[in-house]
Amino acid sequence: MPDTPQLVRSTILHTPRNPFTSPHALEHFPDGALLLSAGLIQATGDYATLRAAHPDAEVHDLRGGVLLPGFIDTHVHFPQGRIIGGLGAGLLDWLNLFALPEEVRMAQPDYARAVATEFVHALAAHGTTTALVFGSHFHAATQSLFDAASARGLRIVSGLVLSDRLLPEPLLTTADRAYRESRALIERFHGRDSLGYAVTPRFALSASEPILEVCQTLLREFPSVWFQTHLNENPQEIADVLQAFPWAPDYLSAYTCYGLATPRSVFAHNVHPAEAELATLSASGSSVSHCPCSNAFLGSGLFPMRRHLAAGVRFALGTDVGAGTGFGMLKEALQCYLMQRLLPDGVPLTPAHLLYLATRAGAEALGLEAQTGDFTPGKSADFVHLRPPEGSVLASALVRAEGPERLLAALITLGGAESVREVRVRGQVVFP
Numbered sequence: 001m002p003d004t005p006q007l008v009r010s011t012i013l014h015t016p017r018n019p020f021t022s023p024h025a026l027e028h029f030p031d032g033a034l035l036l037s038a039g040l041i042q043a044t045g046d047y048a049t050l051r052a053a054h055p056d057a058e059v060h061d062l063r064g065g066v067l068l069p070g071f072i073d074t075h076v077h078f079p080q081g082r083i084i085g086g087l088g089a090g091l092l093d094w095l096n097l098f099a100l101p102e103e104v105r106m107a108q109p110d111y112a113r114a115v116a117t118e119f120v121h122a123l124a125a126h127g128t129t130t131a132l133v134f135g136s137h138f139h140a141a142t143q144s145l146f147d148a149a150s151a152r153g154l155r156i157v158s159g160l161v162l163s164d165r166l167l168p169e170p171l172l173t174t175a176d177r178a179y180r181e182s183r184a185l186i187e188r189f190h191g192r193d194s195l196g197y198a199v200t201p202r203f204a205l206s207a208s209e210p211i212l213e214v215c216q217t218l219l220r221e222f223p224s225v226w227f228q229t230h231l232n233e234n235p236q237e238i239a240d241v242l243q244a245f246p247w248a249p250d251y252l253s254a255y256t257c258y259g260l261a262t263p264r265s266v267f268a269h270n271v272h273p274a275e276a277e278l279a280t281l282s283a284s285g286s287s288v289s290h291c292p293c294s295n296a297f298l299g300s301g302l303f304p305m306r307r308h309l310a311a312g313v314r315f316a317l318g319t320d321v322g323a324g325t326g327f328g329m330l331k332e333a334l335q336c337y338l339m340q341r342l343l344p345d346g347v348p349l350t351p352a353h354l355l356y357l358a359t360r361a362g363a364e365a366l367g368l369e370a371q372t373g374d375f376t377p378g379k380s381a382d383f384v385h386l387r388p389p390e391g392s393v394l395a396s397a398l399v400r401a402e403g404p405e406r407l408l409a410a411l412i413t414l415g416g417a418e419s420v421r422e423v424r425v426r427g428q429v430v431f432p
């Protein structure tokens, strides 16, 4: 069936360039439009110009709000949606008190299915169109997540979480089972719809060397899959990893020894890196997921952004739900700004930096920048339309905002799920 081109009319903001390296990275069309057809962006520009050039296009009028590229969450745990808000603990205690007991419950397929449905709904309801997701330790539960993402139409990269030590017994696997189950999930889901697979050892502390070898084998056999894990989140965690891998000069070496730092690898946190680790991350083309809400919530520390920039290490934002404080990527961007303000050598961030970190930087971290992350023609029509509730503080702030930076700053500071009105992936509505 030929599809009629559609002109989506709105104020438009996006970052088709990296503001850390390019001036004028923020592009703004006060009365703009996206021309969509076949799920792709055919043109981006001023409404009047595009209308004149495409008089037959159907107009979808979203004036009165702002259209942004769909958010990209580069680190979020699907089984942890219901345990957000576990106050009062650092990483290792928080895992034992809040996260791991809930992750054990994922052994029940009905429970896992319900949580998976809630999870993909929460992503879409917050304007997130692409996410790199920690799955479950259980094969069936991880399958439920892929099924739920596919039913909603979200762009999700995820994988079975692998651990064979330290955690509660029901969460442990063996090298052989880890290989078989991961392989079955890759063959079933990787590349289907908008789904991708990520080999996912939980962290070096809960992975023996045979499990990391399995990860290496999977990456060799399936070179197009991704890799994700945790790195350098908490000082006690780092000390424990160095004890568990006595031959390793640093935390990252436990992974690099098995060839696990690649351009398709995303390491969550990296709050306490050594210089040599930053150099290795940069040389290998790996990315870091920066999760400022979680870093504050668990007291993990202040992300050394300046050192990542100096070393040329790519990074993008992640919510890290459930240690994160919710699914909102605007909130994550605000927290990113706030924590750099608190750091003595913090990076002064503009609204353009923050939008980039919540959108295009995530696409770059995942190697998906040809498909999503901004509104360059040829990319997938992945967007979030934000219009704050009438009478809200944000609604007044947007009316008054002088220029695109002020508008974006107000959205980042005050915007949440209550302002998300329409979300699309590949041109298809995924919310509401």
Ligand code: GUN
Pocket (backbone or CB within 6 Å): 077, 091, 095, 099, 202, 203, 230, 233, 294, 320, 323
């Ligand atoms: N390290 C290992 N597992 C986890 C987790 O679930 N959350 C966070 N923030 N760090 C981890």
Ligand code: ZN
Pocket (backbone or CB within 6 Å): 075, 077, 230, 268, 320
């Ligand atoms: Zn995490």
